[in-house]
Amino acid sequence: MDKTTIHMVPEPRKKELVNATYGIIGCMQQVHNQLGSGLPGYIYQEAMAMELAANGFTAHKELQFYPTFR
Numbered sequence: 433m434d435k436t437t438i439h440m441v442p443e444p445r446k447k448e449l450v451n452a453t454y455g456i457i458g459c460m461q462q463v464h465n466q467l468g469s470g471l472p473g474y475i476y477q478e479a480m481a482m483e484l485a486a487n488g489f490t491a492h493k494e495l496q497f498y499p500t501f502r
Contacts, residue, residue: 459484
């Protein structure tokens, strides 16, 4: 989201997005702390999916995403 868009998000939703962001970053840090660096990407992908699930997130690996532009 750009700066103008985030200001349009209602306050309760904004807090939810911030909490989710911190949770996801925490999962990323946990995976990095456990595995370190230098491994193939698919190992981090699997570890991240497991860590997200363990923390209550729903995650899909390699989901196709087609953004729409206005």
